[in-house]
Structure formats: C-alpha cells, structure tokens
Amino acid sequence: MNYVELIQRQAEQVFGNKEKADIWLTQPKIAFGGRTPLEVALTEAGYELVKAELEKLSHGFAC
Known part of the structure; x- marks a missing residue:
C-alpha cells in the first residue's frame, strides 16, 4: 500500500465516509x-504531515 492509499483510509476513518x-x-x-x-x-515526509493533520482533526482541532 502506498502513502496516498494510507492517507485515504485514515481520512475516511476521521470523516466517517469516503465522500x-x-x-x-x-x-x-x-x-x-x-x-x-x-x-x-x-x-514519506508529506505523508507524515498529512497524517498529523488528520490526527489533529480526529481530536477536534481544525486545520
């Protein structure tokens, strides 16, 4: 699985749906x-940045 696929999966978890x-x-x-x-x-570095922003969002912090 590549970084984009990993981020897409994490974003779907944070936002609750694909759309x-x-x-x-x-x-x-x-x-x-x-x-x-x-x-x-x-x-990889960019993936880590996006992942960190998604983690903030999942904890209620807007980015």
Missing part, C-alpha cells in the same frame, strides 16, 4: 502551502 474524506483530501490547504493533502502525501 467527505475525498473533499478534504482534494482541497488546497494553507497548512500544506496551498497544496492538497493528496499532493503532499506522495512522499
């Missing part, structure tokens, strides 16, 4: 320098 996860994953974020979470998650 909401896809919306979050495909919208540019200030936290990622205007890039989308999917763009950032292509590398």
